[in-house]
Amino acid sequence: MEDVIDLKDIWVSYDGVRVLEAVTLAVKDKDFLAIIGPNGGGKSTLLKVILGLIKPDRGTVKLLGDTPKNMRKYVGYVPQYHSSNLDFPITVCDVVLMGRLSHKGPLQRYNEEDRQAARDALDTVGMLEFKDRQIGELSGGQKQRVFIARSLVTKPKLLILDEPSTGIDSRTQKEFYELLNKLKSQIAIVMVTHDISAISVYVDKVGCLNRKFHYHDDKELSQHDLEVSYQCPVELIAHGVPHRVLKEH
Amino acid sequence: MLEILQYDFMRNAIFAAILASIACGIIGVYVVVKKIVFISGGITHASFGGIGLGYYLGINPLYGLIPFSLFSALVMGLVSKRSKVAEDTAIGILWSLGMAIGIILIYWTPGYAPDLMTYLFGNILTVPMSDIYLMLALDAVIIFTVYAYYKQFMALCFDEEFTTVAGLSVEKLYLLLLCLIALTIVLLIKVVGIILIIALLTMPASLSRHYTNNFAKMMYLATFFGIFFSIIGLFLSYLADAPSGATIILVMSSVYILHFLYDGLKPKIAS
Numbered sequence: 001m002e003d004v005i006d007l008k009d010i011w012v013s014y015d016g017v018r019v020l021e022a023v024t025l026a027v028k029d030k031d032f033l034a035i036i037g038p039n040g041g042g043k044s045t046l047l048k049v050i051l052g053l054i055k056p057d058r059g060t061v062k063l064l065g066d067t068p069k070n071m072r073k074y075v076g077y078v079p080q081y082h083s084s085n086l087d088f089p090i091t092v093c094d095v096v097l098m099g100r101l102s103h104k105g106p107l108q109r110y111n112e113e114d115r116q117a118a119r120d121a122l123d124t125v126g127m128l129e130f131k132d133r134q135i136g137e138l139s140g141g142q143k144q145r146v147f148i149a150r151s152l153v154t155k156p157k158l159l160i161l162d163e164p165s166t167g168i169d170s171r172t173q174k175e176f177y178e179l180l181n182k183l184k185s186q187i188a189i190v191m192v193t194h195d196i197s198a199i200s201v202y203v204d205k206v207g208c209l210n211r212k213f214h215y216h217d218d219k220e221l222s223q224h225d226l227e228v229s230y231q232c233p234v235e236l237i238a239h240g241v242p243h244r245v246l247k248e249h
Numbered sequence: 250m251l252e253i254l255q256y257d258f259m260r261n262a263i264f265a266a267i268l269a270s271i272a273c274g275i276i277g278v279y280v281v282v283k284k285i286v287f288i289s290g291g292i293t294h295a296s297f298g299g300i301g302l303g304y305y306l307g308i309n310p311l312y313g314l315i316p317f318s319l320f321s322a323l324v325m326g327l328v329s330k331r332s333k334v335a336e337d338t339a340i341g342i343l344w345s346l347g348m349a350i351g352i353i354l355i356y357w358t359p360g361y362a363p364d365l366m367t368y369l370f371g372n373i374l375t376v377p378m379s380d381i382y383l384m385l386a387l388d389a390v391i392i393f394t395v396y397a398y399y400k401q402f403m404a405l406c407f408d409e410e411f412t413t414v415a416g417l418s419v420e421k422l423y424l425l426l427l428c429l430i431a432l433t434i435v436l437l438i439k440v441v442g443i444i445l446i447i448a449l450l451t452m453p454a455s456l457s458r459h460y461t462n463n464f465a466k467m468m469y470l471a472t473f474f475g476i477f478f479s480i481i482g483l484f485l486s487y488l489a490d491a492p493s494g495a496t497i498i499l500v501m502s503s504v505y506i507l508h509f510l511y512d513g514l515k516p517k518i519a520s
Contacts, residue, residue, distance in 0.1 A: 072416055079414075091462070101400060
């Protein structure tokens with residue numbers, strides 16, 4: 001089977017400022033890759049390249065063996081937590097149905113099949129009982145689950161999350177990562193995050209992105225790797241977790 | 250007092266109020282929920298250029314208004330999203346530019362612009378039957394487009410980023426929505442005039458948000474509020490011998506303000 005994501009030698013510049021430089025990346029089926037790096041290091045740009053929303057100046061992008069434009073509909077995308085209008089008059093079920101939008105043209109209504117898919121996705125994330133609630137009434141962690149359900153409703157082969165843990169308290173974060181861990185057995189996951197502690201427990205591979213991409217086939221990060229990426233001394237704290245990401249230091 | 254219904258102009262006024270309220274009920278919900286009041290105000294005022302164009306060409310100013318307001322909506326949408334100037338600055342500039350074009354074209358028009366004040370401040374009592382047919386057609390276009398793109402507009406308003414990833418062109422959808430706002434302005438102009446349109450686009454929709462959490466129900470409710478307040482305003486303006494457009498807005502604003510004062514005084518339930 002071909003790689004889920006296959007990026008080769010990607011270069012991107014905005015207004016003459018280089019954002020990505022020679023980025024090569026392969027994600028296989030059922031991989032769980034975390035991408036860390038400083039703000040402005042090109043993380044969001046990289047996600048947009050993968051989704052085909054930005055054309056790189058150089059390099060090739062393959063998503064599920066084809067162009068991102070053709071295959072984008074097989075990708076579930078969870079945007080940054082704050083990016084949607086949460087005072088919006090919409091129920092949880094309608095938010096999840098929005099995930100089916102890529103399969104619908106104008107004039108087409110959502111049918112029973114769509115609704116069933118939405119209920120299944122809500123069930124997967126444990127939010128089925130909230131389906132008729134207003135999105136604004138939910139807590140941060142519950143909203144995040146709903147947005148994951150929205151991305152799962154098309155039964156994607158790849159799940160992309162952009163800083164999913166922002167704005168969620170640490171207890172809810174744990175439940176959230178448990179959920180990702182459950183999903184990992186079925187699909188590939190790429191997650192952009194600042195949360196180095198979460199990487200330790202759940203993630204298979206880690207990459208550091210600061211214009212250049214430093215990639216690890218395992219998740220052992222060295223102080224040196226992080227400092228190359230962040231270009232400043234980074235304090236590493238190893239948490240009391242089943243296994244360490246960070247070497248003794 | 251019911252004898253005034255015997256007059257043709259009064260019947261037309263009531264038709265116009267209903268047709269205008271349908272458009273502002275539907276489109277107003279998008280304006281309020283997507284928080285695009287400022288750009289809507291910009292399109293409204295820039296459309297004055299279209300009134301000027303109508304006078305200058307010697308045609309019904311509404312026929313100058315339709316293409317000009319659609320054009321302003323497209324230019325404003327594109328410039329505000331694509332230019333390097335801040336969005337509100339770009340809107341502010343185009344807002345005045347459209348009005349300036351209108352003022353110059355009217356100045357150049359030989360003779361006197363007879364019912365210029367109607368377009369600025371509205372006069373629902375002077376709506377002829379031909380305008381009612383035009384409003385009916387525009388309402389049909391708005392209802393059909395919203396019916397066809399209901400899901401897409403909902404996604405656009407809720408989460409642009411996700412909508413893009415779902416493979417839809419956010420820019421095209423946004424421009425289409427702005428064009429519907431432009432058509433709504435054409436519908437509303439005879440009722441309250443350019444200066445007061447923004448009140449009619451925002452108040453019924455904002456009030457309806459208070460009573461329902463459902464997008465479609467907001468549209469029905471906002472339409473009902475629009476019809477109710479504009480007909481009350483119409484009768485009050487007749488009784489008080491006051492300008493109809495301003496009276497409608499005054500009625501609506503009073504209810505709106507009282508509603509929120511009352512709401513503010515109620516003890517808040519902890520959530």
